[in-house]
Amino acid sequence: MPDLSRWLNAHLWLVYVFLYAPILVLMGLSFNRAGMPTAWTGFSTAWYGKLIESPEITSAAFNTLIVASVSTVIATMLGTALALGVSRRRPSSALEALLFAPMIIPDIVLAIALLSFYTLLGFTLGLHSIILSHVVFNIAFVCAIVRTRLRHFDYSVVEASVDLGASEFTTFLRVTLPMIWPGVLAGALLAFTLSVDEFIIAYFTAGPGSSSTTLPMRIYAMIRFGVTPEINAMATIVMLFSFTLVLVSQRINKGTVTRS
Amino acid sequence: MTPRLRSWLLMLPGIGWLTVFMIVPCLIVFFYSFFERGTYGGIDYIFGFQNFSRAAEPVYRTIFLTSARIALEATLIAVVVAYPAAYAISLAPKARQTRLLLLVMLPFWSNYLIRTYAWIVLLNREGLINRGLRGMGVIDEPLPILYNEFAVVTGLVYNYLPFVILAIYASIQRIDPSLREASEDLGAPGWRTFLRVTLPLTLPGVAAGAVFVFVLSIGNFITPDLLGGGRLQMVGNLIYDQFLSARDWPFGAAVSLVLIFIMMLLLFAQAAAVNRAQDHGRAA
Amino acid sequence: MSGPPVMALDSVTKRFGTVTAVDSVSLELKEGEFFALLGPSGCGKTTLLRILAGFEAPDTGRVMLDGAEITRLRANRRPVNLMFQSYALFPHMTVSGNIAYGLEMERLPRSEIDRRTAEIMDLAELTELAGRRPDQLSGGQRQRVALARALVKRPRVLLLDEPLAALDKKLREQMQIELKRLQHDLGLTFVVVTHDQEEALVMADRLALMEAGRVVQTGGPRDLYENPASRFVAGFIGVTNFFEGTTADGGLATEAHGLLRADATATPGKAATIAVRPERITLAAAATEGLNGARGLIAAVAYHGNDLNIHVAVPGTPRAVVARVDATSEIADRFQPGQTVCCTWRPEHGRLLTE
Numbered sequence: 043m044p045d046l047s048r049w050l051n052a053h054l055w056l057v058y059v060f061l062y063a064p065i066l067v068l069m070g071l072s073f074n075r076a077g078m079p080t081a082w083t084g085f086s087t088a089w090y091g092k093l094i095e096s097p098e099i100t101s102a103a104f105n106t107l108i109v110a111s112v113s114t115v116i117a118t119m120l121g122t123a124l125a126l127g128v129s130r131r132r133p134s135s136a137l138e139a140l141l142f143a144p145m146i147i148p149d150i151v152l153a154i155a156l157l158s159f160y161t162l163l164g165f166t167l168g169l170h171s172i173i174l175s176h177v178v179f180n181i182a183f184v185c186a187i188v189r190t191r192l193r194h195f196d197y198s199v200v201e202a203s204v205d206l207g208a209s210e211f212t213t214f215l216r217v218t219l220p221m222i223w224p225g226v227l228a229g230a231l232l233a234f235t236l237s238v239d240e241f242i243i244a245y246f247t248a249g250p251g252s253s254s255t256t257l258p259m260r261i262y263a264m265i266r267f268g269v270t271p272e273i274n275a276m277a278t279i280v281m282l283f284s285f286t287l288v289l290v291s292q293r294i295n296k297g298t299v300t301r302s
Numbered sequence: 303m304t305p306r307l308r309s310w311l312l313m314l315p316g317i318g319w320l321t322v323f324m325i326v327p328c329l330i331v332f333f334y335s336f337f338e339r340g341t342y343g344g345i346d347y348i349f350g351f352q353n354f355s356r357a358a359e360p361v362y363r364t365i366f367l368t369s370a371r372i373a374l375e376a377t378l379i380a381v382v383v384a385y386p387a388a389y390a391i392s393l394a395p396k397a398r399q400t401r402l403l404l405l406v407m408l409p410f411w412s413n414y415l416i417r418t419y420a421w422i423v424l425l426n427r428e429g430l431i432n433r434g435l436r437g438m439g440v441i442d443e444p445l446p447i448l449y450n451e452f453a454v455v456t457g458l459v460y461n462y463l464p465f466v467i468l469a470i471y472a473s474i475q476r477i478d479p480s481l482r483e484a485s486e487d488l489g490a491p492g493w494r495t496f497l498r499v500t501l502p503l504t505l506p507g508v509a510a511g512a513v514f515v516f517v518l519s520i521g522n523f524i525t526p527d528l529l530g531g532g533r534l535q536m537v538g539n540l541i542y543d544q545f546l547s548a549r550d551w552p553f554g555a556a557v558s559l560v561l562i563f564i565m566m567l568l569l570f571a572q573a574a575a576v577n578r579a580q581d582h583g584r585a586a
Numbered sequence: 587m588s589g590p591p592v593m594a595l596d597s598v599t600k601r602f603g604t605v606t607a608v609d610s611v612s613l614e615l616k617e618g619e620f621f622a623l624l625g626p627s628g629c630g631k632t633t634l635l636r637i638l639a640g641f642e643a644p645d646t647g648r649v650m651l652d653g654a655e656i657t658r659l660r661a662n663r664r665p666v667n668l669m670f671q672s673y674a675l676f677p678h679m680t681v682s683g684n685i686a687y688g689l690e691m692e693r694l695p696r697s698e699i700d701r702r703t704a705e706i707m708d709l710a711e712l713t714e715l716a717g718r719r720p721d722q723l724s725g726g727q728r729q730r731v732a733l734a735r736a737l738v739k740r741p742r743v744l745l746l747d748e749p750l751a752a753l754d755k756k757l758r759e760q761m762q763i764e765l766k767r768l769q770h771d772l773g774l775t776f777v778v779v780t781h782d783q784e785e786a787l788v789m790a791d792r793l794a795l796m797e798a799g800r801v802v803q804t805g806g807p808r809d810l811y812e813n814p815a816s817r818f819v820a821g822f823i824g825v826t827n828f829f830e831g832t833t834a835d836g837g838l839a840t841e842a843h844g845l846l847r848a849d850a851t852a853t854p855g856k857a858a859t860i861a862v863r864p865e866r867i868t869l870a871a872a873a874t875e876g877l878n879g880a881r882g883l884i885a886a887v888a889y890h891g892n893d894l895n896i897h898v899a900v901p902g903t904p905r906a907v908v909a910r911v912d913a914t915s916e917i918a919d920r921f922q923p924g925q926t927v928c929c930t931w932r933p934e935h936g937r938l939l940t941e
Contacts, residue, residue: 046492050390054402057387061409061463064420067430071423078428120316127312130305140320146565147324148521150538151558154545155327158555162330178323181316201641202674204662206739207691210308216687220678232411239413242523246545258415265419265528274423277416284412292404 065281072274089275098252099260099276106257109169109244110237113176118230120177121184122222128185129192144182152178153246160247167249172256175247176237183236184229191225191295228295235287238280335556345552353556362540366560369536372451372526373519376458377512380466383459385508388470403468410464418528421457422448425529449531457525462515469514473507474500506576513572517565537561590653592617592775593638593666593743598647600633607633608644609799615743615777620769622790623779626822629796631779635745638777639668651742662691667741671748673732675720681731682707682716688739702738710734725752729761733768743775750785762788783823787811795819811863817939820861827867827907827929828859829880829900829936838938842901843880847933858940866935867909869896869917869927877930882907884925889913896921898929 071078075086093099128137144152156175160167199221203213219226241258248254257280264273335353338346356362391402409417424430425448432444447453477500485495523538530536537557544554591614600608607630615621623631636642637649640661649657656664667688676684682703689699707713710730720728729749736744749765750758766789769776780786786793787807794804795818803815814820817828831840833856837847848860860878873879882900893913897906907929911918921927 047390047393050386050393053386054390057383057463057467058405060460061406064417064424064460065409065412067423068416068420120319123312124316127309127316130309140317140325144320144324146517146569147328148518148523148538148561148565150521150523150541151331151562152324152327154541154551154554154558155331156323157545158330158334158551159323159327174323177319181319185316196672196674198670198672198674199676201661202668202670202735203676203687204641204660205639205668206688206735207662208687209662212691217676221676235411239415241415258413261413261415261419265415265422269422273419277413277419280416281412285408288408288411289404 068274068281069278071271072278074271074274076271078271089272090279092272093275093279096272098255099257099272101252102255102257102260105169105253105255106238109172109176109256110234113173113180113237114230114234116173117177117180117233118184118226121181121229121233122188122226124181124185125188125192126218129189129195130197141182141185144179145186149179149240149242153243156243157246167247168251168254169248171247171249172244172254175243176240179240179243180233180237184226184233187229187232187295188222188225191222195221224295228291231287231291231294235284235291239284331555331558334552335559337552339550339552353553354560356553357556357560362557365535365537365540366564368534369520369538372454372458372534372536373516373522376455376462376519377516379455380459380463380515381470381508381512384463384466384470384511388467388474391467391471392474403471406464406467410461414461414524415528417461418457418524421453421460421529425453425456448529449533451530451534453529453531454526454534454536457529458519458522461522461525462518466511466515469511470504470508473504473511476507477503509575510572513568517568521561521565589617591615591650592652594650595634595637596648596650598634598637598644598649600630600637600642600644606799608637610647611796611799611801612647613794613801613804615775616792617775618773619775619791620766620789621775621777622786622793623777623796624783624786624793624822625781625796627781628798630799631781631796632747634796635668635747635777635779638743639666639745640664641668665739665742666745667736667739667743668745668747669732669736669749671751673720673728675728675731675735677720680717680719681712681723684720684731685712685735685738688735692739706734706738726757729753737772737774741774743777746776746778748779748781750780750782758785765789787823795822814861814937814939816941817859817861820937820939825864825908827862827864828904829862830857830859830902830904832856833858833938833940837933840880840902843878846878846880846936848878848936848938849934852938852940856940858938860936860938862931862936864895864908864910866931867907868930869898869909869911869921870930871928873928874930876932878933878936879928879930880907881926881928884921884923884927886923887921894918894921896927898927900929 072089073085073087074082075088076083124141128141133141152175156171156178159165160171165171199217200213203217204210208216239258241262244256245259245262248256248259261273261276261280264270264276334345336349336351338348338350338352340346387406391399391406394402422429426432427444427446427448429448431447432441435441436444481499481503482495485499490498520536521538522536523542526534526536526539527542530539541554541557541561544550544557548554593615595611595613597610597612598608599606599610609630611630611634613634623634625631633642637644640656640659640663644657647657648655651664651666676687679687685706686699686703689702704713707716710733712727712730712734715723715727715731720731723731729752733749746765750761753761762785765776765778778786778789790807792804792806793810794801795810796802797818803810803819805813810819810823814823814826820826821828829838829840829843829846831838831846833839833852833854834845835854837845838858838860839845846860852858868877870879873881880900880902882898884896885899885906886897888895888897891913894911896909896911898909900907909929911921
């Protein structure tokens with residue numbers, strides 16, 4: 043059916059245009075001297091310069107990196123351990139539900155739940171509360187990715203190691219971990235990306251004060267309350283950053299990004 | 303140490319974290335929904351169902367129905383657009399398929415605030431679409447395509463399209479290719495093979511993807527907030543308002559509960575339908 | 587091949603939930619012998635192997651090594667090594683890395699590790715492949731690496747779990763001889779688990795046939811082939827013809843063929859069979875004096891290159907009787923499907939089995 047496939051391919055390319063046009067427009071605009079799409083007045087990187095000069099933006103970026111790094115490290119350790127524990131046996135549906143819940147629950151509901159929780163405990167809010175909250179959904183994603191990797195794991199290799207005289211710990215260190223490492227790394231990169239981009243949970247659990255503002259919170263404020271042209275440069279950088287992380291993750295752990 | 307004990311020890315920290323930072327907060331929300339808003343925005347611990355009866359009032363019922371309608375529109379459009387795209391990818395040579403899929407998924411992993419903002423740029427009166435259409439002489443006045451339902455649906459479709467494409471693609475891949483060949487061998491032309499064999503067999507996967515998108519759309523906050531211009535209230539915005547402006551946390555909690563309830567209902571219905579489909583036996 | 591047993595199992599039982607995988611099994615493994623655990627799938631042979639290796643702890647009974655009890659000793663502390671059916675090579679290590687791994691666990695000095703690794707790679711013709719990873723090797727090469735990895739530790743007993751199952755027929759037959767030669771040259775004790783009775787007969791010095799968790803018969807290949815203890819053993823090992831009837835004075839009373847003579851030690855009146863090997867059956871035109879005979883119709887003649895298997899439909903037998911005829915013999919061409927023929931055999935070549 044050559045005709046049909048030609049139509050299908052045309053449709054596919056239209057879909058790609060639809061998906062990438064907005065992104066490309068933003069990227070183009072970031073280099074527009076005029077800043078807004080009213081007219082193209084020439085190529086300029088001025089807006090990028092203004093970004094770096096703005097202390098609110100740089101401190102927000104710094105905060106975001108801290109939150110993402112710490113929550114990723116915690117979530118990767120817990121999520122990997124969770125995946126290892128769950129993989130040898132068929133998990134009950136309750137356990138499966140628990141592992142999937144953080145990914146399905148609407149982020150606004152999780153956000154208000156966490157806010158209520160912290161308020162009830164009298165917990166002061168700040169970057170630390172964002173970190174604690176981000177770990178929640180990151181655990182689920184890391185666990186899911188590592189579990190996918192473990193599904194094709196040949197457990198007789200673990201027994202072989204023990205048979206050859208290795209202790210449980212040595213076996214984990216020299217056999218299991220190296221074999222699942224690409225999956226763990228990919229999960230970590232994904233968790234990092236999600237944390238960097240996450241807005242609403244951060245918004246609710248950051249508390250007052252600009253010392254705990256993350257980059258998405260600042261972007262939201264910029265969009266809602268005063269669009270300035272730096273935002274296009276900001277958008278471009280953030281997107282390129284995400285793309286790079288995803289591509290690296292895909293490289294390390296072939297096919298996981300599409301499979302999960 | 304027995305294997306069982308070791309498994310549980312490994313899972314303990316993760317489960318513990320999820321219990322403390324997800325289950326407990328959700329339980330708190332559950333309990334809050336039965337209480338009342340205190341005079342200064344705190345909580346009055348008076349037990350009752352008033353929040354739920356309030357949620358059933360016409361004002362809020364409309365919000366739920368609007369959210370459902372918008373989510374449904376977005377889901378249907380996404381499915382209709384995604385299916386041919388997924389099919390096209392599945393017809394491509396094996397080596398290219400991974401790359402095509404990756405290209406589809408990349409936007410999905412970028413910041414959703416920014417993706418939504420991009421549509422503000424495109425859709426506003428001075429935005430590219432309007433200026434392009436005016437420049438070509440198609441229209442005289444700029445189209446009001448921002449800060450309304452159209453923009454919100456577009457934004458939702460844009461957000462979730464890659465996911466639906468992936469889900470449908472996976473569903474198509476799972477079909478045994480010899481089934482298509484058998485259909486051809488028995489005399490069916492291409493389109494009939496599609497209608498009678500491929501489509502029915504991929505339907506469960508499509509439905510799963512659709513339910514997922516619907517559930518994600520209905521609880522979405524950012525898209526209606528940024529693209530709806532404050533005029534369009536969906537459930538997500540309602541919850542946000544109750545917690546940050548109206549400071550009626552119990553009511554917000556009740557609304558959240560209703561939202562979760564609807565979601566669970568849909569997910570269970572879908573799981574049940576999948577089970578029934580598997581009982582009827584799929585083509586081996 | 588004499589002296590105290592190198593390993594012994596004493597009334598070992600292992601249950602998984604409601605299933606008894608190993609039912610009060612006692613076995614002895616002699617030093618330097620090639621032992622086979624044979625049986626259909628689900629008979630418990632693999633579980634038994636894993637108990638020897640230390641991956642399963644028996645519910646009751648003892649496991650002994652060189653006279654000392656090692657029942658609770660963990661697998662990584664036993665001088666017993668297992669070659670896995672799937673080979674279980676470490677995919678992220680090279681061939682030499684895989685082989686050296688077990689020696690590293692013994693905390694030997696680096697120089698000795700390298701020396702012994704090089705030595706065994708030379709023996710197994712793996713030296714050229716030392717730097718490759720498992721996914722760059724063929725099936726046969728991977729098997730050699732798995733074997734080398736276990737052997738380099740010089741275990742007291744080497745356990746092999748269906749080592750030849752993944753190979754095609756010709757390679758399998760080659761490897762059977764290779765393994766036997768290797769075991770003999772090294773003088774180690776080998777225990778092989780297999781479901782292929784021909785393989786067990788070729789390779790083993792002694793074998794144990796298992797069914798439903800129990801050892802049904804132990805002995806040399808000849809013992810099990812020529813003197814099967816039960817109908818199950820007779821049917822599992824090689825091809826057997828069964829003639830059914832009731833025990834009587836002097837042999838077996840059958841409906842269609844009268845009294846078939848056999849060594850009768852059983853009480854009369856019980857349901858029994860006589861088991862006869864195909865090569866012991868001579869086909870004649872009519873009953874012959876002094877021989878047992880059963881008439882039937884030739885159903886098929888199967889040509890196997892060096893011999894003919896002639897399938898005769900005989901009343902009172904569960905399947906067609908198979909008689910083996912040398913293809914080069916002069917009478918070979920005489921047999922055609924449809925002919926009436928009499929299957930004859932000497933009474934001492936038939937075993938009377940009551941169970």
